[in-house]
Amino acid sequence: MPHRALVRPRWSDMDVYGHVNHANMVTLLEEARVPLLFGESAAAGLTELAKGIVVVRLQVDYRAPVVVGDQDVLVEMTLTDLRYSSFTIAYRVHTGPGEADKVAVTAETRLAPYDVQTERPRRLTEDERDFLRRGLGEPDA
Template sequence: MSTGEYITHVQPRWSDMDVFGHINHARMVTLLEEARVPLLFDDATAQGLGEFAKGTVVAELGVEFKAPVIVDGKQLRVGITLSRLRQASFTLAYRVHNGPSESDPVAVTAWTLLAPYDIGAARPRRLGAQERAFLTEHIPEADSA
């Protein structure tokens, strides 16, 4: 089900494991961050959109664990879609596979509501037209099903 997803991979660390041998819930949130940073910071900055890297905050998040994720040296495949785009925020949806392949089962689904933030003014800001275009061009919209 990779159609319509921005695909990236993250590498869990042994320190991400909890006493039960799978990735700790809080560490999964960090892995989600590691999945979106290259897109919003590196890719966007390479296209002249450095404001994402200067200030983007997580306003809300939700995580649903469907299966434990065991740290076994393999990368995790993360599919990201744009599920909502507003004037001053956007929501990304994540599908984390329990391994590097599309055929590996989805172990975690999640979402983050992100808001661009002006650090100097200490307040949220609106997305610019180029930022909105970047988001819609580089992160496919989620199916409405």
């Protein structure tokens, strides 16, 4: 079951063609994942996860434009890969707030936990790995 988030594109996210441009789409993906990875993880007692996560890889594929209007867009997120030092989230961004709305964007981010004190990547704890599985579903086999 994917994790679902609603995000609202802003007027300033538009490009000259009237739809959300690439840089701002990447920001919307971030806005969708931050409440889960920072807020919900901290509420679950996993304070280290919220202290540092870096994007290692990003891929975005566009199928249709996301037009800025007066509604949120639905972002569905699933865990597609879980390693000891990184994890991958896949995204499906709809053109509106419902599952029936067209999928406009698919994307993936590979993320790694990062220790800001030592300025080095670190390994995920078992509790963090369990949290990711519960929040985003089991990764594909």
